[in-house]
Amino acid sequence: MVQAGLFVFRDNDEIERGGNLKCELDKAIKGSQIAIIVFSKDYASSTWCLDELVMILDCKDTYRHTAFPVFYDVEPSEVRNQRGSFADAFSRYEEQLINAGSDTETGKMKKLSEQPNGILELQNQVLSNVLKGGKRRLYNVHEGADKINQAICSKRVLVVLDDVDKLDQFDTLLGTRVFYPGSKIIITTRKKGLLRAHPAHKVHKVEILDFGESLELFSWHAFGQDHPMDGYVEQSKMVVRHCEGLPLALQVLGSSLLGKSIDIWKDALSKLEEVLHTDIQKVLEISYDTLQDDYDKNLFLHIAYFFIGVEKDDTVKILEKCGLHPTVGIDSLVDRCLLTVENGNKLMMHQLLQKMGKEIVRKESPKEPGRRSRLW
DSSP, X not given: OTTXXXXXXXXXXXXXOOHHHHHHHHHHHHHOSEEEEEEOTTGGGOHHHHHHXXXXXXXXXXXXXXXXXXXXXXXXXXXXXXXXXXXXXXXXXXXXXXXXXXXXOOOBHHHHHTSXXXXXXXXXXXXXXXTTTOOOOOOSHHXXXXXXXXXXXXXXXXXXXXXXXXXXXXXXXXXXXXXXXXXXXEEEESOHHHHHHSOOSOOOOOOOOOHHHHXXXXXXXXXXXXXXXXXXXXXXXXXXXXXXXXXXXXXXXXXXXXXXXXXXXXXXXXXXXXXXXXXXXXXXXXXXXXXXSHHHHHHHHHIIIIITTSBHHHXXXXXXXXXXXXXXXXXXXXXXXXXXXXXXXXXXXXXXXXXXXXXXXXXXXXXXXXXXXXXX
16 A cells, blocks of 8 residues: 555554554544554454544544445454444443543533632643543643643543533633544533524523423422322422423422422412522522623513513613613523513513512512512
8 A cells, every 4th residue: 555655554553552652543543534444353352442443433424534344253243233242342332431431521610610710620620531530730721721622632522511601611611622523512501692602513492391291300309200199280280380391490399399298288389479489599590690780680670570571672662761771681681591582572581580580679678568679
């Protein structure tokens, strides 16, 4: 092949395995147009070989490289159907990938990033997980971004960034966003605008549960089974309707009612008509607390109290006179999934978000309604 003018990189087993060789092999596989894989009986027993095979197949799918298998003293069907020595080996390799092979970093972005040196701590966590426990203390954010970029562009990773709420978190935690073939990056955020600023390959909007799914989820937490117990069916349906498909609320309320008598259930349902459960209130308030200024916070509370179901244009005209800049404010609330515009340009809000807003105002003066900023 060399005489024919083809550059050949041969994976020589006589060369000592090591970090430098791995980088060289990775670079060679990515830079090659054709890969010839020699399958022998002991091929699958080598994690090194299987890692290379995964990379070759990823490059085949991603970059349309060509791969040719050669079967040496082994039947093609054993490899294709994972029989014989390949069955156990592939099973062990798959288990390794599930348990440790895909490096995962899950973090509550908002909580950590707002602490002193929070971003740096997150970078250390990401790098430690990607390097499988390797300790490389970082001293500044720019160094961290460079180190992360070097680490994730040379190996397949699964990175989960949970609750991203600022643009700079993308750059500081994902480097230049050049990823190794086959890598998966999952980002959850309450701000749709972040995904527009950094175009994603695929955006998935988490939908609320339908009634049947809601009743099943609630039942697992309230009864330890997928349906309500006899005597609690109607009360369970009332709770489910109250939650309007929000999984968090179904889980919290179900757990709080587990093992309680029917009298407690009825009283709890009566209380829910007036105030939210404390744990639900705390979680929902996170989105409210992250609104960028008092203009947007006041706008949210005004809409929650007085403008649900009102046409957007009419709402803007009224609230402009209050100096709340409602046009840009409503756009911000929609971006953070606190508000929707639907049904003929009408403002709509999840029932529990509306109750969360009313509870914020109620707590201004729990015993003297006349001293609250808004009355209902």
